[in-house]
Amino acid sequence: MSKLAERQQQLMDYILGHNEAIAEHVIESGEASKALRLHIYRNNYNAGLREAIDTDFEMLGTYLGDDLFEQMVRGYIKAYPSHYYSLKHFGDHLPAFLRENELFKQHPQLAELARFERLLLRAFDASESPRALPQTLQQLEPSLWPELRLAFHPSVQIFKSEINVVEIWQALKGNKTPPDVVFQPSVWVLWRNHDRLTEFRSIDAFEQLMLEAFLQGVNLADVAEQLLAYQQNADPTQLMVQCLLDWFEHGWVNRLRSTEDKPTLRSL
């Protein structure tokens, strides 16, 4: 190992709190002690990462309160040091950390809250993409409807949770007391709207089935088959058209697909 590599590793080890071997290679000068000079770097490291988590997981921070938030940040920095060039990604593993940590995993709403806030950020930063207008659908030749496939706007994300975490998030955002945690399976769609603001709304089982089928690249005729079975042979057409128009209105749909290109959704 070169002397430069050794020195860099030693300073990083100090910053991470592993050892203080670097101190032998730092000069003592002026009124500020060597220990203080080194401490500035360790402090900067922790403060910078703490601020990133505070910014990206605002409601989680509010929910935890200062002491537990500090405890979470200290544990997370140690367990998941940043491997990214951008701080925007530093919090990517926080939901996993909260699911694994002995203390925090006893409160599953914390990991869910972190996962929800991370998906909001993904929708916020997703790439720009055109949005198909409702007229596109209305003007589609009837003969082409059965083959209709959809490509979605890159900001569209699906969030599924077994507990009422979105209601908790909403209460915190509105400076209200969050509700108690209850078992409440729900599915939400998050997206960035026409004004580039992040929105979300819940979807019912019918719309979920339909959306997930379209996301998997299934065509309209086959989606209708699935929905027919789901509704025990009740005609799903009217509800399907309502859903489709709503998706177009909200800007979820990027374009009508004629090829087999598949939109990708990452899950947390």
Place this chain on the structure above:
Amino acid sequence: MSKHFMGFGLGLRAQHFHDVLEQKPDLDWFEVISENFMVDGGKPKYYLHQIREHYPMVMHGVSLSIGSVDPLDYGYLKRLKCLINELQPEWISDHLCWTGINKINSHDLLPMPYTEEALKHIVGRLIQVQDYLGRPILMENPSSYLEFSESTIPEWEFMAEMVSRSGCQVLLDVNNIYVSSRNHGYDCDTYLKAIDPASVRQIHLAGHTDYGSYVIDTHAHDVPDPVWELYREALKYLGPVSTMIERDDNIPPLADLLAELSVARKIAAEVLTVEQLQPKYKTAS
């Protein structure tokens, strides 16, 4: 080398996006933090492109980690190049520092030992980066809080030699010279005079937090008098250099930063001739 004086600018911050677009303030250019916009899309990037239509821009990075012994991150450089293509900045810059090792990023600007080994290492990487990007980059002198016992080259000589060997240019951070001079007992004038004026394309001005026995480069306060004085001396020595104020914490309203920038314009007008301040200084007349 043409220094291409661009006048007076500010660091573009999200808090000011709306005001900038509404008011189209009287300033010559903006500097943007590259990493903040190395994302696929979204509202900040939308604002960035809107603002770019009205102002020249330069890009300032914090993650190049030119001094690190880790391999250069070509994923980062590729993304940087994409943003360069999008924004067409006048120039791009980063810092004389390293930010991580063994793939762990500290997200801080960490100090280098100033040795011949470190100089060769950095020069080699600068040449690689400049080749990849197809343009020279500006390196900013760092603020630092410690010095390594094995350093054999004063920081200012290291900077000058790095410029001479790699063909990079200089982003002279006047506040950083002041901060490091207080922390290490450097002589500001010696530092300044070691830098080749022809290599300096941009000046940063900023505030710091003074703890008495040491000073931290926080960018959380107005530019203090000693930094203004050093700026005055820098302009006397360097001639006209594109100048901006960085503010990253306790960010005040845009109008306050514009008022602070007018101090820089005033000092420049006192030190330089009207001809030297052409053509971009028209906004201060």
